[in-house]
Amino acid sequence: MTTLSDSRMVERVLASFDRQNAMHLIRATMPVVRHGLTEIHVPHWDGIEQQHGFVHGGVVGMIADTAGGYAAMTVTPEDASVLSVEYKLNLLAPADGEKLIARGQVVRSGRTLIVTNAEVFAVRDGREIMCALMQQTIMVMHGKTEK
Amino acid sequence: MTTLSDSRMVERVLASFDRQNAMHLIRATMPVVRHGLTEIHVPHWDGIEQQHGFVHGGVVGMIADTAGGYAAMTVTPEDASVLSVEYKLNLLAPADGEKLIARGQVVRSGRTLIVTNAEVFAVRDGREIMCALMQQTIMVMHGKTEK
Amino acid sequence: MTTLSDSRMVERVLASFDRQNAMHLIRATMPVVRHGLTEIHVPHWDGIEQQHGFVHGGVVGMIADTAGGYAAMTVTPEDASVLSVEYKLNLLAPADGEKLIARGQVVRSGRTLIVTNAEVFAVRDGREIMCALMQQTIMVMHGKTEK
Amino acid sequence: MTTLSDSRMVERVLASFDRQNAMHLIRATMPVVRHGLTEIHVPHWDGIEQQHGFVHGGVVGMIADTAGGYAAMTVTPEDASVLSVEYKLNLLAPADGEKLIARGQVVRSGRTLIVTNAEVFAVRDGREIMCALMQQTIMVMHGKTEK
Numbered sequence: 113m114t115t116l117s118d119s120r121m122v123e124r125v126l127a128s129f130d131r132q133n134a135m136h137l138i139r140a141t142m143p144v145v146r147h148g149l150t151e152i153h154v155p156h157w158d159g160i161e162q163q164h165g166f167v168h169g170g171v172v173g174m175i176a177d178t179a180g181g182y183a184a185m186t187v188t189p190e191d192a193s194v195l196s197v198e199y200k201l202n203l204l205a206p207a208d209g210e211k212l213i214a215r216g217q218v219v220r221s222g223r224t225l226i227v228t229n230a231e232v233f234a235v236r237d238g239r240e241i242m243c244a245l246m247q248q249t250i251m252v253m254h255g256k257t258e259k
Numbered sequence: 260m261t262t263l264s265d266s267r268m269v270e271r272v273l274a275s276f277d278r279q280n281a282m283h284l285i286r287a288t289m290p291v292v293r294h295g296l297t298e299i300h301v302p303h304w305d306g307i308e309q310q311h312g313f314v315h316g317g318v319v320g321m322i323a324d325t326a327g328g329y330a331a332m333t334v335t336p337e338d339a340s341v342l343s344v345e346y347k348l349n350l351l352a353p354a355d356g357e358k359l360i361a362r363g364q365v366v367r368s369g370r371t372l373i374v375t376n377a378e379v380f381a382v383r384d385g386r387e388i389m390c391a392l393m394q395q396t397i398m399v400m401h402g403k404t405e406k
Numbered sequence: 407m408t409t410l411s412d413s414r415m416v417e418r419v420l421a422s423f424d425r426q427n428a429m430h431l432i433r434a435t436m437p438v439v440r441h442g443l444t445e446i447h448v449p450h451w452d453g454i455e456q457q458h459g460f461v462h463g464g465v466v467g468m469i470a471d472t473a474g475g476y477a478a479m480t481v482t483p484e485d486a487s488v489l490s491v492e493y494k495l496n497l498l499a500p501a502d503g504e505k506l507i508a509r510g511q512v513v514r515s516g517r518t519l520i521v522t523n524a525e526v527f528a529v530r531d532g533r534e535i536m537c538a539l540m541q542q543t544i545m546v547m548h549g550k551t552e553k
Numbered sequence: 554m555t556t557l558s559d560s561r562m563v564e565r566v567l568a569s570f571d572r573q574n575a576m577h578l579i580r581a582t583m584p585v586v587r588h589g590l591t592e593i594h595v596p597h598w599d600g601i602e603q604q605h606g607f608v609h610g611g612v613v614g615m616i617a618d619t620a621g622g623y624a625a626m627t628v629t630p631e632d633a634s635v636l637s638v639e640y641k642l643n644l645l646a647p648a649d650g651e652k653l654i655a656r657g658q659v660v661r662s663g664r665t666l667i668v669t670n671a672e673v674f675a676v677r678d679g680r681e682i683m684c685a686l687m688q689q690t691i692m693v694m695h696g697k698t699e700k
Contacts, residue, residue, distance in 0.1 A: 128310050132308070132309045132310050133309075134306070135315075137284065137285070162281060163275050169317075170322070173324060183341055200345065258311075
């Protein structure tokens with residue numbers, strides 16, 4: 113069941129995502145936003161490749177970091193903003209597929225710090241193959257609404 | 260003094276970097292390649308911004324990871340290639356400046372694993388302000404030359 | 407169902423754990439060893455405390471690292487040994503309880519590298535409270551049996 | 554030149570270290586405490602070994618984490634305490650020597666968060682061999698003096 117407060121939260125998160133030019137640059141979208149969870153999708157296209165024709169590891173890290181950050185934003189008050197303090201990413205397999213999906217989730221939510229993780233999958237012939245795993249620390253800035 | 264083997268190494272590293280479409284996409288260049296060290300530069304332009312007009316943290320991570328990886332490549336044999344196994348990045352300050360510089364360095368070089376770090380600086384009015392710090396593990400694939 | 411090869415694996419892992427003096431020093435035991443999974447338990451006693459009477463974060467990290475490493479060992483061939491390359495640990499809550507449980511699991515298993523994670527719980531009045539989360543990279547050394 | 558405020562800071566840090574039973578358990582001392590820097594020393598003795606007779610990686614991580622945390626404490630106000638949020642540790646070489654030295658340093662100091670690093674060295678025949686490298690995030694709790 114989606115509540116009114118949920119739909120305001122989703123709107124707030126999507127509005128922020130939409131202001132990130134860098135996400136547009138790589139053609140990322142965020143089709144899933146739920147309490148404690150987001151998904152960022154990126155189609156495979158030549159502009160984001162590395163030298164072997166796979167998606168660049170930097171792009172994998174970029175969507176993992178962003179999916180985790182927005183997952184954190186889904187659980188913070190309206191008058192707060194979030195800041196990515198640090199993250200650690202393991203690259204498990206080449207990002208080889210028709211598209212990538214980064215799934216960010218809140219693991220532990222405190223007043224000041226939120227810990228998230230993200231898994232990145234390459235979708236190949238309809239199958240999801242995990243290609244990266246991230247663990248991240250987010251800081252909540254209370255009273256600092258995003259404009 | 261630059262030796263012949265150095266200049267071949269620099270050529271090899273720059274040729275690989277040049278094949279990374281994702282680096283072109285964000286307008287990154289690699290003006291510094293030395294034994295154990297590389298620098299990636301990115302001008303500040305609107306396509307790589309996040310919602311507050313700073314350079315996106317994902318782009319900061321992308322050039323840190325890449326600078327560290329190529330620093331590792333400068334110390335590996337010609338018939339080897341390198342793979343980014345994992346990295347950990349702390350974001351220290353907003354990437355607010357006319358351009359970014361990621362400086363990657365080899366910390367410890369083993370036969371199979373190389374540990375690097377990278378510092379990312381925002382250049383503002385000619386001053387370098389450190390905005391991110393990375394620690395990274397690279398795997399060396401012997402006998403797997405990059406085409 | 408436990409197979410013969412499982413019971414040899416469990417024996418091999420427990421024999422290695424038993425040779426780690428540092429695990430005896432903190433009074434750690436490893437009551438759970440299964441394919442891809444281990445558990446290390448430590449009772450709360452005053453010798454492993456920090457200044458506020460909780461278990462020291464360093465001890466939490468120690469059992470997380472070790473549980474992840476042995477989880478990796480459960481999936482490697484008999485003539486191989488494992489090496490902890492690096493790990494990243496988030497401390498989520500004070501380690502406040504009658505005992506600690508570190509649960510290590512294999513996330514991805516390759517020929518040379520294995521990625522694991524570990525969760526550490528404080529057991530308080532029979533409830534498990536997660537107090538730390540780790541992501542780790544393990545290297546497999548083939549042909550290097552532990553003596 | 555040591556100022557009065559420095560000597561109070563050193564006293565405060567050493568008093569806290571001295572209340573950590575776990576540091577006594579492994580026979581650690583902290584002979585160096587300066588603004589932004591600490592050193593923890595541990596003699597090699599059999600109680601802290603792993604199965605090959607080297608110092609256990611968990612002990613290496615324990616003193617790296619603690620040295621970084623106390624380095625942070627040297628730069629915080631008297632009425633504040635510090636909390637280790639997370640750290641990432643690369644193990645570079647076996648901890649093989651007569652003693653270990655963990656050197657913790659403040660890299661970036663903010664009001665709420667402090668980033669540190671630590672290097673751990675094995676001292677063998679008077680030479681220091683780097684065996685681990687850590688990057689850490691510390692949270693400052695203002696108005697929460699340690700008792």
